[in-house]
Amino acid sequence: MHIFVEIGPLKAYLKHQLTSHFSIGLVPTMGALHNGHLSLIQTSKKENHITVCSIYVNPIQFNNAADLEKYPRTLEQDIRVLQDAGCDALFCPGNSEMYREATRLKFDFGSLDKVLEGEFRPGHFSGVALVVAKFFNIVQPDRAYFGQKDFQQFKVISTLVEELKFDIQLICAPIIREHDGLAMSSRNVRLNTDERTRAVVLSQSLRESRDRLLKGESFSAIKKFVMDKCIQSNVRLEYIALADRENFSLLDNVREPGRGIILIAAYVGEIRLIDNLFLTEN
Amino acid sequence: MHIFVEIGPLKAYLKHQLTSHFSIGLVPTMGALHNGHLSLIQTSKKENHITVCSIYVNPIQFNNAADLEKYPRTLEQDIRVLQDAGCDALFCPGNSEMYREATRLKFDFGSLDKVLEGEFRPGHFSGVALVVAKFFNIVQPDRAYFGQKDFQQFKVISTLVEELKFDIQLICAPIIREHDGLAMSSRNVRLNTDERTRAVVLSQSLRESRDRLLKGESFSAIKKFVMDKCIQSNVRLEYIALADRENFSLLDNVREPGRGIILIAAYVGEIRLIDNLFLTEN
Numbered sequence: 327m328h329i330f331v332e333i334g335p336l337k338a339y340l341k342h343q344l345t346s347h348f349s350i351g352l353v354p355t356m357g358a359l360h361n362g363h364l365s366l367i368q369t370s371k372k373e374n375h376i377t378v379c380s381i382y383v384n385p386i387q388f389n390n391a392a393d394l395e396k397y398p399r400t401l402e403q404d405i406r407v408l409q410d411a412g413c414d415a416l417f418c419p420g421n422s423e424m425y426r427e428a429t430r431l432k433f434d435f436g437s438l439d440k441v442l443e444g445e446f447r448p449g450h451f452s453g454v455a456l457v458v459a460k461f462f463n464i465v466q467p468d469r470a471y472f473g474q475k476d477f478q479q480f481k482v483i484s485t486l487v488e489e490l491k492f493d494i495q496l497i498c499a500p501i502i503r504e505h506d507g508l509a510m511s512s513r514n515v516r517l518n519t520d521e522r523t524r525a526v527v528l529s530q531s532l533r534e535s536r537d538r539l540l541k542g543e544s545f546s547a548i549k550k551f552v553m554d555k556c557i558q559s560n561v562r563l564e565y566i567a568l569a570d571r572e573n574f575s576l577l578d579n580v581r582e583p584g585r586g587i588i589l590i591a592a593y594v595g596e597i598r599l600i601d602n603l604f605l606t607e608n
Numbered sequence: 609m610h611i612f613v614e615i616g617p618l619k620a621y622l623k624h625q626l627t628s629h630f631s632i633g634l635v636p637t638m639g640a641l642h643n644g645h646l647s648l649i650q651t652s653k654k655e656n657h658i659t660v661c662s663i664y665v666n667p668i669q670f671n672n673a674a675d676l677e678k679y680p681r682t683l684e685q686d687i688r689v690l691q692d693a694g695c696d697a698l699f700c701p702g703n704s705e706m707y708r709e710a711t712r713l714k715f716d717f718g719s720l721d722k723v724l725e726g727e728f729r730p731g732h733f734s735g736v737a738l739v740v741a742k743f744f745n746i747v748q749p750d751r752a753y754f755g756q757k758d759f760q761q762f763k764v765i766s767t768l769v770e771e772l773k774f775d776i777q778l779i780c781a782p783i784i785r786e787h788d789g790l791a792m793s794s795r796n797v798r799l800n801t802d803e804r805t806r807a808v809v810l811s812q813s814l815r816e817s818r819d820r821l822l823k824g825e826s827f828s829a830i831k832k833f834v835m836d837k838c839i840q841s842n843v844r845l846e847y848i849a850l851a852d853r854e855n856f857s858l859l860d861n862v863r864e865p866g867r868g869i870i871l872i873a874a875y876v877g878e879i880r881l882i883d884n885l886f887l888t889e890n
Binding site: 459 | 615619708709711712714716717718720738741745746767768770773774775
């Protein structure tokens with residue numbers, strides 16, 4: 327696997343691939359790789375000649391300094407994992423390579439970045455969009471792979487690609503879960519044993535909410551049920567919401583189950599976790 | 609000259625140029641081409657294998673509906689002019705090709721888009737940046753050419769390119785002027801004979817301001833002088849400002865003449881004109 331920390335050598339390598347008419351798949355990550363990331367790498371390998379993984383903990387998308395500081399960094403292990411997975415190239419730049427001067431550009435995605443994650447993490451999606459746009463212009467991939475766990479982020483990046491006419495196909499890959507249903511996340515390693523047990527309340531809440539919704543229960547009653555359930559598990563619920571998968575408008579009830587998604591965010595101890603479920607998913 | 613109104617065929621044409629390792633120069637315009645635009649085409653032709661001109665009156669960068677409606681549109685004549693100039697390809701899309709759905713993305717450039725043109729034309733630079741980013745991703749040029757007349761716009765686009773890591777060299781070409789000094793602009797054709805005569809006050813004010821500044825006069829005194837001069841010419845001054853060419857901070861006096869630029873905006877009748885002058889320019 328080729329490892330690049332600077333843009334210049336990476337671009338030279340990619341230019342060589344392009345002249346061979348090779349297609350390029352990009353998997354942008356913040357490292358601390360788990361099986362969710364690996365499924366993205368595997369999908370990219372199936373669909374492209376060359377797979378590039380980026381590992382960069384993007385400071386400007388963290389609205390919480392402690393979260394940035396404590397975000398797990400496991401580069402040596404990540405490199406081994408990527409090598410074993412057959413990833414072709416890793417781009418792991420430092421901050422000075424990504425941000426040569428102070429950031430002056432911010433994005434506003436309208437209502438999309440004002441609700442749920444946008445409301446609870448102000449500035450987060452602007453920071454995500456900026457770094458992803460950088461990676462898109464540096465790597466110029468044919469396809470880019472993101473996890474469904476960050477579904478609102480996927481909608482933000484879809485908007486970025488549509489609005490700026492990036493010639494990139496976006497793929498949203500299913501959430502990979504632990505045996506008890508917990509969505510895989512780099513932040514899970516920060517949970518202690520007790521928190522790890524309690525964290526299952528997120529995915530359980532999603533599945534029970536889906537079942538109740540499809541039986542015709544009102545979403546306001548379901549919200550109350552989830553609030554109580556979280557209190558019982560000593561988990562601090564930030565939101566549980568029903569949204570339209572296409573336009574990401576928030577809903578009070580389901581009209582078309584095929585377009586519905588339930589999203590949840592909660593603190594388990596000091597660790598903030600998110601998860602979601604399409605109404606049509608198992 | 610190849611003429612494209614849709615993105616798909618343009619991209620197919622450009623892909624063919626890329627596989628021949630041809631370099632591409634882009635000259636984005638709003639049409640109503642004059643000698644200022646032609647100088648950009650000529651420069652691009654010298655520096656690239658292929659020159660692409662875009663003509664698109666971008667609705668979202670107009671903060672004034674009447675200005676958008678009355679913006680001169682002379683496509684047939686523009687096509688002849690571009691053909692005579694040896695331009696290789698013209699891209700003149702319709703609104704539905706550029707904006708498939710309602711715009712949800714806005715840019716914020718911090719202080720850069722809050723002063724001067726940004727202050728007097730709210731939303732203007734966000735609209736400019738969005739359409740230019742689209743053109744950059746559609747054409748993927750090696751170089752892009754802009755006129756110094758829209759100097760603040762050039763700083764906005766420079767920021768866009770730096771922040772999003774577009775691999776594009778930006779060229780800022782000198783202002784082309786009429787014999788009496790009026791900066792060439794598509795809007796000049798809207799001036800009646802009397803207004804056309806009075807419009808010279810903008811470039812005269814810039815040159816006199818520069819001379820007075822370099823002699824040590826304070827900029828606040830110069831501002832007052834220009835205000836009076838505009839009143840005498842029955843021209844409504846919007847601003848005259850001294851700025852740093854590099855970081856675009858507004859200045860009260862000159863420390864480094866090599867970094868100074870004077871900018872002016874004024875209404876001559878109903879027509880809003882802008883102009884600027886580097887302190888080191890003749």
